Amino acid sequence: MNQPTDVPVVEGLPHGNPENKTYSDEPKETGQQQEKDALCNKTCGIDCGQFDEGVSSEQHSHIQDRSEEGKRLARKSITETPYVCQDCGYRTAYKSHLSRHRRKHTGEKQYKCDRCDYSATQKCNIDRHVMVKHTGEKPYVCEECGYSTANKSNLTQHMIKHTGETPYMCIECDYRAVSKSHLSVHMRKHTGEKPYKCDLCDYTATQKGHIDQHVMIKHTCEKPYRCGECIYKTAKKADLYRHMRKHIRERAYKCDKCDYTAAHKYHLDEHVIIRHTENCK
Structure with a gap:
């Protein structure tokens, strides 16, 4: 794994830096006195003569300031975030x-639901699972419309409908997100990171939901999403939504006297005669 360096690459130099060199204002050896550069008469250790036209005094000061700031930020990053994942x-x-992050790589799920076989890497996920799957509790309520949910992040996402706010911006593209976690997931499209791994094969994914879906489709053949109109069932919720639109289109004929709908006009006519015509009652 590449370790951050405390000697940053200097950017913004005239005519670029084709060799991608790094620079330091420290003497190369302890006790060694630095010589002044012939072009700029400075002693910061940057060889101004390697650039096509040298650098002016103002440019030199800017370069040294950037170098100092870069080193300061690099040292701060290493000092303030000393714990590093060896995998990513x-x-x-x-x-x-x-420790919590490492569970993404190890697959360890130390928290278990006492009502079913569900397990999770964090306790908050267990609490949310219990509310969603077992108690039906929905403590997070929208003050604008009464929408309620068991998940705080769901409420935050819902509030976009009212506020339109998306404060988290991707630095690589125009994507904006309502939450930091959504932005983190999006960023994996740019970085290529796939922290979730299938236990049964080499498949990896950017989101846990994709792993769950993969396991159902490729390994267990489980199809938990069922149509209430026919025998259709599927492993993908999106596929069920798409399938249900067929039934909605099929029942295009609606009775104007009750809630009855039909796929064919003659069924609707028959319904009206039987249910709403006086002579047939």
């Missing part, structure tokens, strides 16, 4: 955060 380079200031 994730850094954090807290050992507990690193």
Whole structure:
């Protein structure tokens, strides 16, 4: 794994830096006195003569300021986030955060639901699972419309409908998100990171939901999403929604006297005669 360096690459130099060199204002050897550069008469250790036209005094000061700031930020990053994941380079200031992060790679799920076989890497996920699957509790309520949910992030996402706010911006594209977690998931499209791994094959994914769906389709053949109109069932919720639109289109004929709908006009006519015509009652 590449470790951050405390000697940053200098950017913004005249005519670029084709060799991608790094620079330091420290003497190369202890006790060695630095010589002044012939072009700019400075002693910061940057060889201004390697650039096509040298650098002016103002440019030199700017370069040195950038170099100093870069080194300061690099040292700050290493000092303030000393705990590093050996698998992906994730850094954090807290050992507990690193331990929690490591579970993404190890697959360890130390928290278990006492009502079913569900397990999770974090206790908050267990609490949310219990509310959603077992108690039906929905403590997060929208004050605008009464929408309620068991998940705080769902409420935050719902509030976009009312506020339109998307404060988290991707630095690589125009994507904007309502939450930091959504932005983190999106960023994996740019970084290529796939922290979730299938236990049964080599498949990896950017989101846990994709792993769950993969397992149902490729390994267990489980199809938990069922149509209430026919015998159709599927492993994908999106496929069920798409299928249900067929039934909605099929029942295009609606009775104007009750809620009855039909796929064919003659069924609707028959319904009207039987249910709403006086002579047939």
